[in-house]
Amino acid sequence: MHPNPDTLGAARTLIDETDREIIRLLARRFDAVRSVAQAKATDGDRPILDNDRERGVLAAWLRDAEALGLSAPFTRRVLKEILSHSRRLQEPLVEGSPASARRITVGYQGVPGSHSSLAAAHLLATRSVRGADLRGYALFQDVVEALQAGTLDYAFLPIENSIGGAIADVNRLLIDNTLHIVDEEVWEVDQVLAGLPGAALDQVRTVRSHPAALVQCEGYLRGLEEVVRQPWFDTAGAAESLLEDRDPAIAAICSEEAARARGLDVLATGIADQERNETRFLLIAREPEGPDPRVPAKTSLVFRLNHHEGTLARALGILSAAGANLTRIESRPLPATPWEYLFFVDVEGNQASPHLARALKELRSACNHLRVLGSYPHRARGAEPAMEQVPAVLEPPAPLSCAVEPEPAPPRPGRVRVNVGPIQVGEGAFVLMAGPCAVESRDQILEGARMVRAAGAAILRGGAFKPRTSPYAFQGLGLEGVALLKEAGRETGMPTVTEILTQEDIPDVAPHVDMLQVGARNMHNFALLKELGRLDKPILLKRGMSATLKEFLLAAEYILAGGNQRVILCERGIRTFETATRATLDLSAVPVLKRMTHLPVIVDPSHAAGERELVVPLALAAAAAGADGLIVEAHPWPETALCDKAQALTREDMAALAAGLRPILASQGRAW
Numbered sequence: 181m182h183p184n185p186d187t188l189g190a191a192r193t194l195i196d197e198t199d200r201e202i203i204r205l206l207a208r209r210f211d212a213v214r215s216v217a218q219a220k221a222t223d224g225d226r227p228i229l230d231n232d233r234e235r236g237v238l239a240a241w242l243r244d245a246e247a248l249g250l251s252a253p254f255t256r257r258v259l260k261e262i263l264s265h266s267r268r269l270q271e272p273l274v275e276g277s278p279a280s281a282r283r284i285t286v287g288y289q290g291v292p293g294s295h296s297s298l299a300a301a302h303l304l305a306t307r308s309v310r311g312a313d314l315r316g317y318a319l320f321q322d323v324v325e326a327l328q329a330g331t332l333d334y335a336f337l338p339i340e341n342s343i344g345g346a347i348a349d350v351n352r353l354l355i356d357n358t359l360h361i362v363d364e365e366v367w368e369v370d371q372v373l374a375g376l377p378g379a380a381l382d383q384v385r386t387v388r389s390h391p392a393a394l395v396q397c398e399g400y401l402r403g404l405e406e407v408v409r410q411p412w413f414d415t416a417g418a419a420e421s422l423l424e425d426r427d428p429a430i431a432a433i434c435s436e437e438a439a440r441a442r443g444l445d446v447l448a449t450g451i452a453d454q455e456r457n458e459t460r461f462l463l464i465a466r467e468p469e470g471p472d473p474r475v476p477a478k479t480s481l482v483f484r485l486n487h488h489e490g491t492l493a494r495a496l497g498i499l500s501a502a503g504a505n506l507t508r509i510e511s512r513p514l515p516a517t518p519w520e521y522l523f524f525v526d527v528e529g530n531q532a533s534p535h536l537a538r539a540l541k542e543l544r545s546a547c548n549h550l551r552v553l554g555s556y557p558h559r560a561r562g563a564e565p566a567m568e569q570v571p572a573v574l575e576p577p578a579p580l581s582c583a584v585e586p587e588p589a590p591p592r593p594g595r596v597r598v599n600v601g602p603i604q605v606g607e608g609a610f611v612l613m614a615g616p617c618a619v620e621s622r623d624q625i626l627e628g629a630r631m632v633r634a635a636g637a638a639i640l641r642g643g644a645f646k647p648r649t650s651p652y653a654f655q656g657l658g659l660e661g662v663a664l665l666k667e668a669g670r671e672t673g674m675p676t677v678t679e680i681l682t683q684e685d686i687p688d689v690a691p692h693v694d695m696l697q698v699g700a701r702n703m704h705n706f707a708l709l710k711e712l713g714r715l716d717k718p719i720l721l722k723r724g725m726s727a728t729l730k731e732f733l734l735a736a737e738y739i740l741a742g743g744n745q746r747v748i749l750c751e752r753g754i755r756t757f758e759t760a761t762r763a764t765l766d767l768s769a770v771p772v773l774k775r776m777t778h779l780p781v782i783v784d785p786s787h788a789a790g791e792r793e794l795v796v797p798l799a800l801a802a803a804a805a806g807a808d809g810l811i812v813e814a815h816p817w818p819e820t821a822l823c824d825k826a827q828a829l830t831r832e833d834m835a836a837l838a839a840g841l842r843p844i845l846a847s848q849g850r851a852w
């Protein structure tokens with residue numbers, strides 16, 4: 181810790197030192213990111229964006245930030261910038277070999293120092309090119325003509341601004357020319373007021389700039405006395421013109437870079453009306469360039485519809501049904517046919533992915549005319565799930581960390597393995613969790629633990645807080661039960677799992693067990709789930725009795741969204757019209773969940789069956805269906821059990837279960 185500086189100078193020295201350290205640490209982090217990219221380039225299946233990892237990183241940042249008294253929104257914002265840069269840094273490394281790189285020429289509207297030129301340089305620094313020559317043109321149209329003529333490799337044009345909205349001329353150029361969007365850049369536009377050296381703000385009578393910049397700073401301009409707004413072809417061009425006119429009463433709105441490069445004085449900074457002033461630019465080429473499938477992508481479309489009731493709703497319905505999240509929709513009148521419109525739509529996803537390709541095919545048949553303007557890396561990711569709180573609805577393929585497309589499993593970086601103490605759950609291993617429904621006494625839990633251990637159990641279960649249907653039934657030993665479970669686990673070398681009923685119990689229970697269980701009745705207890713999301717402890721989440729798989733995954737999402745990635749899902753039977761068993765064990769949930777999520781899936785046959793004789797066959801069926809493990813209830817003396825005695829497995833049942841499991845797991849090549 182540094183001593184508290186007590187003078188302004190000392191404080192600033194400390195700030196300077198700290199800033200140097202921040203830069204050094206950032207450089208070190210980005211070096212590590214380059215190594216990650218190299219590893220990903222070797223392992224061709226790993227996408228650049230890893231939501232799980234980002235959530236984990238965010239959780240760690242928030243935890244540390246909270247401990248040091250930093251605000252969570254600020255921390256999120258800083259990390260968002262770092263991660264966004266980190267992803268960009270990886271693109272050229274993961275995408276292509278340097279041998280494929282070449283020198284390119286890119287055209288933009290304006291002169292050096294304009295926001296277009298700065299944004300273009302920023303984007304090009306992340307592409308696999310040997311170098312780029314930037315050429316400024318007076319008009320958007322000139323840039324496009326040079327591209328069409330082959331003078332340029334790419335055009336770099338603004339398409340929308342967060343304050344001023346769509347840039348209609350560029351939309352029109354996109355539809356009038358057969359061009360392809362191959363990349364985008366979102367540029368934070370920082371406007372300053374620049375004047376001749378020595379000019380004073382109160383002398384200024386004319387402010388010139390690009391019309392869009394004048395609009396963005398209108399509130400500021402209104403605060404100046406009697407200034408004339410003078411539209412200019414470009415912001416940096418306006419700055420340049422001050423040197424020609426040499427009139428201190430004229431100022432220009434431009435980037436700070438444009439002002440400084442021309443030796444102008446900066447009279448005022450941060451003058452845009454909104455704190456966030458962003459412009460989205462497009463990199464446009466003559467030929468399409470499909471982005472690497474590992475890069476998060478976006479696809480831009482333009483379509484025309486018949487002028488009938490419901491046609492737009494139907495068209496959007498097709499995209500929505502395919503889970504294609506819309507990031508922009510705009511309409512533009514068709515000049516030749518008044519009151520008919522063209523629709524510009526951007527959707528998340530790559531047109532080369534099967535689900536989007538199918539949706540586009542269907543959309544094409546529902547439209548008069550449809551053109552795909554391009555699929556390109558999605559950089560305008562304002563609402564990244566890892567950084568904002570995760571959306572509450574599961575709209576595949578919304579990049580929820582646990583739920584993915586309902587399509588055949590997309591390439592995933594691999595299934596998640598959850599460590600419970602030294603035991604790994606998921607990724608091919610099979611884990612048997614067993615123990616009594618409730619901890620009743622030291623003798624009972626110790627004997628029960630030895631008994632299940634002997635049958636091959638790796639994790640000891642035991643209820644201390646029991647959610648019972650009747651308030652008069654045995655409610656568990658509470659914290660005394662937790663202590664006994666811990667002792668039994670230690671004695672027999674097994675990590676432990678116990679159910680938690682309320683968030684108030686977490687501080688007392690969590691430190692003493694290796695995994696916390698959320699029972700079926702509590703699957704919808706979102707306050708509890710949120711709290712568990714902040715823990716560094718695995719959570720065994722049981723499916724609610726009447727929960728659909730989608731609802732089940734959304735409950736899991738509550739935990740994941742808080743930063744805790746260690747979730748194991750458990751199917752335990754659902755309510756159906758069938759009364760022959762206590763619940764109907766939904767074994768289809770096992771393969772379906774495995775298709776929908778990367779989380780481990782285990783099965784609890786005891787609660788579904790409700791009677792001992794059915795538990796072993798259901799358990800074997802669950803293993804055959806591919807469950808990553810089982811959780812079963814067993815008791816050394818079932819006839820004396822204080823709860824759920826009818827379903828408690830005996831020593832012999834446990835042995836039969838073990839004997840039945842071995843050949844099934846062996847046939848699947850799974851270790852046990």
Ligand SMILES: O=C(O)C(=O)C[C@]1(C(=O)O)C=C[C@@H](O)C=C1
Binds near residue numbers: 230262
């Ligand atoms: O760990 C990775 O896989 C990385 O690519 C690094 C990193 C990061 O900067 O922390 C960046 C992008 C990913 O989405 C996740 C994390």
